[in-house]
Amino acid sequence: MAPLHASDISTLRLRLASGEISPQDIVQSLHQEIASRDAEIGGYLHFNLEAALEAASKADLSLPLGGIPIAIKDNINVAGQPTTCASKILAGHYTSPYDATVVTRLRAAGAIPFGKTNMDEFAMGSSTENSTLKVTRNPRDLGRVPGGSSGGSAAVVAADLAIAALGSDTGGSIRQPASLCGCVGLKPSYGRVSRYGLVAYASSLDQIGPLTKNVTDAALILQAISGGDDRDSTSLPDPAPDFSKELNHGVKGMKIGLPKEYFVDGMDPEVRASVERGVQLLADQGAEIIPISMPHTEYAVATYYIIATAEASANLARFDGVRFGHRCADPQNMIDLYSRSRAEGFGPEVQRRIILGTYVLSAGFYDAFYLKGQKVRNLIQQDFAKAFSQVDLIVGPTCPSPAFKFGEKSSDPLTMYLEDIFTIAANLAGVCGISLPCGWTASQTERLALPIGLQLLGPSLGEARLLRAARACEQAIAFPAQPR
Amino acid sequence: MSQEEHFAVRPIAHLARLELSEAQLAEYSVQLDHILGYVAKLDALDVTGVEPLAHPNPVYDVTREDATRPGLTVDLALLNAPRAAQNQFSVPKVVE
Numbered sequence: 001m002a003p004l005h006a007s008d009i010s011t012l013r014l015r016l017a018s019g020e021i022s023p024q025d026i027v028q029s030l031h032q033e034i035a036s037r038d039a040e041i042g043g044y045l046h047f048n049l050e051a052a053l054e055a056a057s058k059a060d061l062s063l064p065l066g067g068i069p070i071a072i073k074d075n076i077n078v079a080g081q082p083t084t085c086a087s088k089i090l091a092g093h094y095t096s097p098y099d100a101t102v103v104t105r106l107r108a109a110g111a112i113p114f115g116k117t118n119m120d121e122f123a124m125g126s127s128t129e130n131s132t133l134k135v136t137r138n139p140r141d142l143g144r145v146p147g148g149s150s151g152g153s154a155a156v157v158a159a160d161l162a163i164a165a166l167g168s169d170t171g172g173s174i175r176q177p178a179s180l181c182g183c184v185g186l187k188p189s190y191g192r193v194s195r196y197g198l199v200a201y202a203s204s205l206d207q208i209g210p211l212t213k214n215v216t217d218a219a220l221i222l223q224a225i226s227g228g229d230d231r232d233s234t235s236l237p238d239p240a241p242d243f244s245k246e247l248n249h250g251v252k253g254m255k256i257g258l259p260k261e262y263f264v265d266g267m268d269p270e271v272r273a274s275v276e277r278g279v280q281l282l283a284d285q286g287a288e289i290i291p292i293s294m295p296h297t298e299y300a301v302a303t304y305y306i307i308a309t310a311e312a313s314a315n316l317a318r319f320d321g322v323r324f325g326h327r328c329a330d331p332q333n334m335i336d337l338y339s340r341s342r343a344e345g346f347g348p349e350v351q352r353r354i355i356l357g358t359y360v361l362s363a364g365f366y367d368a369f370y371l372k373g374q375k376v377r378n379l380i381q382q383d384f385a386k387a388f389s390q391v392d393l394i395v396g397p398t399c400p401s402p403a404f405k406f407g408e409k410s411s412d413p414l415t416m417y418l419e420d421i422f423t424i425a426a427n428l429a430g431v432c433g434i435s436l437p438c439g440w441t442a443s444q445t446e447r448l449a450l451p452i453g454l455q456l457l458g459p460s461l462g463e464a465r466l467l468r469a470a471r472a473c474e475q476a477i478a479f480p481a482q483p484r
Numbered sequence: 485m486s487q488e489e490h491f492a493v494r495p496i497a498h499l500a501r502l503e504l505s506e507a508q509l510a511e512y513s514v515q516l517d518h519i520l521g522y523v524a525k526l527d528a529l530d531v532t533g534v535e536p537l538a539h540p541n542p543v544y545d546v547t548r549e550d551a552t553r554p555g556l557t558v559d560l561a562l563l564n565a566p567r568a569a570q571n572q573f574s575v576p577k578v579v580e
Contacts, residue, residue: 094564190541204540236541320501324564324566331575331576333577337575339502343502343503348512355497355516358496374536374537375537377536
C-alpha cells in the first residue's frame with residue numbers, strides 16, 4: 001500500500017473511514033516528506049504544521065473531504081498565514097486577515113489547508129522562474145522547470161509532497177504545469193468558482209482550480225469549491241451538478257472535436273504522437289472524433305497579452321505602499337511613496353506587464369490595442385461557440401513541448417508567452433479545460449523521460465462531461481510510472 | 485497599430501507609478517518593442533462590426549441585499565499597514 005503522503009484522496013478517505021489512520025497521521029506523513037525532500041524540489045514557500053494538526057484534530061470525517069490536507073497556491077488567502085504571491089512587495093509584509101471563499105469551502109468540506117506553494121510572481125509566467133523567493137524544480141527532472149505559474153502546486157502533487165493542491169489559471173497556469181509535471185490540472189469555467197480572496201491578476205480571465213493525482217480527486221475538489229458567492233459578482237449562481245455521479249460512465253457516443261490548429265508544424269513529435277495515441281484511445285472507447293477548425297487560435301496569445309496586462313495594470317495599482325505590502329524608506333510625498341515602493345517591490349516581469357497594460361489603456365492607444373483586443377476576444381469566443389455546436393468536447397495537446405531547462409526561455413519574454421499557445425484561448429472564451437498525463441517522452445542521454453499532457457476543453461459549465469471524458473481517457477491511458 | 489521605433493517606457497512608467505533606472509528603461513524598451521511587434525499580428529484581422537467582449541459571461545448588474553454583515557475589524561484591516569496611527573493608515577502629508 002502506498003505511503004500516506006503518496007496516496008490519493010479516495011484511498012485516504014477509505015482508510016480514514018475504517019479508523020486505520022487519522023488525519024494527523026496524514027499531516028505528519030506529509031510533513032516528514034516535505035522536511036526530507038522539499039529542499040530539493042522547492043515547492044513550498046511556507047507551511048504551518050501547528051495549524052494543520054489543530055485542524056486535523058477537529059476534522060469531521062463524515063464530510064466529503066474530511067481529514068484531507070490540501071496545499072494552496074500562495075496567491076490565495078488563508079487566514080492567519082502569509083500570502084506572498086512570490087513577490088518581495090508582499091513577502092514579510094502581509095498576513096491574510098481572512099480566508100478566501102475557496103478556503104472557507106474546503107474547510108466546510110472537512111479539508112485541511114496545509115502549505116502555501118511557490119508560483120511565478122503574481123502568477124505572471126510559465127515556468128515559476130519569476131518567483132522572487134525560491135526556485136521550484138520539476139520533480140521528474142530536477143534540471144527542468146515545473147511550468148507555471150502554479151509550478152509549486154504541480155510540483156508538490158507530482159512529487160507526492162501534497163495529496164492535492166489549489167492553483168489559479170489565467171492563461172494556462174494550472175494546466176501547463178500539470179502537463180509539465182505529470183499530474184491532473186483542472187481550470188473550471190469562468191464563474192464556476194469564486195475568486196474572492198484570490199489576489200487578482202486579470203479579473204476577466206482568472207479562475208481557481210485543483211491540481212491532483214487523478215481525475216476522480218479533481219472532481220471531488222471541484223465539488224467542494226464550486227458555486228456562486230455574493231462576494232464575487234462574477235461567480236455564476238448555477239448550482240454545481242454532482243461531478244462524481246457520472247464520472248465512470250465513459251465516452252461512448254460523445255463527439256470530440258480535433259482542431260487542426262492545435263496540431264501545428266514544429267510541435268514536438270513525441271508530444272504529437274502521445275496526444276494522438278490518447279485521441280485514438282478515446283475513439284476506441286466509443287467517442288466520435290470529428291475534425292474541426294478554430295480559425296482564430298493563432299491570435300489568442302497576442303489578444304491575451306493586451307487584455308491580461310491591461311487588467312493587471314489596474315489590479316496591481318492596489319500595491320501602493322499605503323494599506324499593505326512594502327513601503328519605501330523616507331517617502332517625500334505620495335508620488336514618491338508609490339513610485340519607489342512599487343519599483344522596489346515588483347520584479348521585472350510584473351513591471352513589464354504593468355507598463356504594457358498601462359500603455360494599451362493609455363489615451364491614443366486604447367482603440368488600437370485594448371478595444372481591438374476585446375473584439376478579437378469575441379471572435380475567439382465565437383470559435384468555441386461554433387465548435388461546441390458541433391461537438392461535446394475538444395481535445396489536443398496542453399503544451400507544444402515537454403518541460404524545458406532553467407533559463408531556456410526566460411531570457412526572451414515572448415518565447416515564454418508562446419508556451420501557453422494551446423491553453424490561453426480557453427481563458428479568453430471562459431470555457432473549462434483539463435490537462436491529464438498521457439505519456440512520457442523517450443529518455444535520452446542527459447534527459448530523463450518527461451511527462452506529456454493531453455488537454456480536453458468543454459463548454460462553459462460543462463465540467464461534468466469534461467471530467468467524465470478525462471476519467472475515461474485516464475483509465476485507457478493507464479499512465480505508467482516514469483521510465484528510467 | 486503604429487508603434488515608435490523604440491518603445492518610450494519613461495512616460496508610461498510614470499503613469500504606472502514605477503520609478504525605474506536608466507538600465508531598466510532601456511531593457512524594457514527593447515523587450516516591449518519585441519512584444520508589440522508580435523501583438524501587431526492582430527492588424528491582419530478585420531474586426532469591422534464585431535462587438536468588443538470585456539467579460540466571458542453575459543452577467544450584468546449583479547446586486548445583493550443592502551444589509552449589514554460582518555466585515556474586517558479595524559485591527560484586522562490595519563494588520564498589514566506599513567504605518568498606522570489613530571486607527572488609520574498613515575501616509576506623507578498630501579495638502580500643504
